[in-house]
Amino acid sequence: xxxxxxxxxxxxxxxxxxxxxxxxxxxxxxxxxxxxxxxxxxxxxxxxxxxxxxxxxxxxxxxxxxxxxxxxxxxxxxxxxxxxxxxxxxxxxxxxxxxxxxxxxxxxxxxxxxxxxxxxxxxxxxxxxxxxxxxxxxxxxxxxxxxxxxxxxxxxxxxxxxxxxxxxxxxxxxxxxxxxxxxxxxxxxxxxxxxxxxxxxxxxxxxxxxxxxxxxxxxxxxxxxxxxxxxxxxxxxxxxxxxxxxxxxxxxxxxxxxxxxxxxxxxxxxx
Numbered sequence: 001x002x003x004x005x006x007x008x009x010x011x012x013x014x015x016x017x018x019x020x021x022x023x024x025x026x027x028x029x030x031x032x033x034x035x036x037x038x039x040x041x042x043x044x045x046x047x048x049x050x051x052x053x054x055x056x057x058x059x060x061x062x063x064x065x066x067x068x069x070x071x072x073x074x075x076x077x078x079x080x081x082x083x084x085x086x087x088x089x090x091x092x093x094x095x096x097x098x099x100x101x102x103x104x105x106x107x108x109x110x111x112x113x114x115x116x117x118x119x120x121x122x123x124x125x126x127x128x129x130x131x132x133x134x135x136x137x138x139x140x141x142x143x144x145x146x147x148x149x150x151x152x153x154x155x156x157x158x159x160x161x162x163x164x165x166x167x168x169x170x171x172x173x174x175x176x177x178x179x180x181x182x183x184x185x186x187x188x189x190x191x192x193x194x195x196x197x198x199x200x201x202x203x204x205x206x207x208x209x210x211x212x213x214x215x216x217x218x219x220x221x222x223x224x225x226x227x228x229x230x231x232x233x234x235x236x237x238x239x240x241x242x243x244x245x246x247x248x249x250x251x252x253x254x255x256x257x258x259x260x261x262x263x264x265x266x267x268x269x270x271x
Contacts, residue, residue, distance in 0.1 A: 002106035004032045005136075007096055007126075010070065012143035013111030020139060020147035020260055021109045022079065027149060028175045030106070033084045034071075035099060037092040038063045056089065063087050092126050100135050106168055109139040112247075112255075122247045122255055131240045131263050137168050139233075140261040147233055147260040149176050153226045155183045156237035162264040169235060169264070181229045183222075185213045185238055219246035219255075226259040235262045 006021040008014045018034065025032045040059055064087055071080040088095050092114075100108065110127055117124035123131075123140075130138050141147065154169070172178060186192075196210045211217070222243075226234050236243060240263055247255060 002030060002104050004030050004107050004109065005035060005096070005099060005103075005105045006032060006109040007035045007037075007092065007111070008067075009036065009092070009111070009114045009116075010066075011111050011113060011115045011117075013113045013141055013145070015074075015111070016141040016143065016145045016147070016260075017109040017111050017139065020141055020145070020149075021107075022075075022083075023147065023149055024107070024172075024176075025082075028172075031084065032082070033086060033099070033103075033105070034067075035086045035088075035096060036063060036067050037088050037090045037095045039091070040089060059089065060087065093129050096126075096130065097133075105136050106171070107137050107139060108134050109141070112140050112142050112261075122250060122252065123244055128244060131244060132266075134263070134265050136164060136265065138263045138265070140263065142256045142258070142260075144256040145258070145260045149178060149233065151179045151181065151229060151231040152233045152235050152262075153181050153183060153222065153229055153231035153259070154235040154237065155185055155222055155225075156235075157185045157187070157239070160238045160264075161267050162237065163267050164265060166237075169237075180235075181225075181231060183225060185218075187213070214242050214246070216246040216249040218242050219250060223254065223258045232259050233262055234259045235264070237264050239266055 004021045004025060006018045008018050021032050024030065038059060040055060064085075067085060067087060071083065074080075086099070090098075096108070099105070108130060110130055112123050112127045113121070114124045114126060127140055131140070139147070149172075152173070173180060200208050213221075222234050222236075226232075243261075
């Protein structure tokens, strides 16, 4: 498939993204590149250039030491040595975007919530950005997500077009012999709309509304379908707006113990 790019900021969700990438690497033989971005404290323009330079050197050393210590404490030595590490003083979104432009990657793995995610937000800023703007499929994980690549629930809109098509999905399925459950997301059309109106007339004494693939209802349905089919990955081959809106409306408990989400990047003219 190619290199797997995973981002880590030591939040539980990002650790799950790394774990999912390593499991995929074990199954496919691909290389994992682990990216970490750090920032210097604010207010540095008021310090001398010499002091700032010293702080930059120390911050880089500390970031490298923390990441290497984390890997040595978390992974077997042979596993840790097989990971390529990239550490930059950079804003995370810009740093990952640079990596995706400069190198060939087949997948980006990212925690849905990072250390800087504001309270009440289910999906952080960086995760939202790459759901819409990643040039490769994005695997999104939550703090309790366990992606073992055992079964994929593939939810799709037949008219959706992705910038990578189904190439990556086909490679994952073939390399992993991954069972797939297909779930078409059919939008309301004139024929279905007329039929719903007929049902509405027939049930005038009762409350009736058509089930629509929107917002929190859509996310709950997909989570329940994945649980029913024992899928640990939900592949979403449709425009992500409704899913992101729905995720923000759910509770943490509803999202955290479900499957990982694999988003396919839409064509640029689809937003």
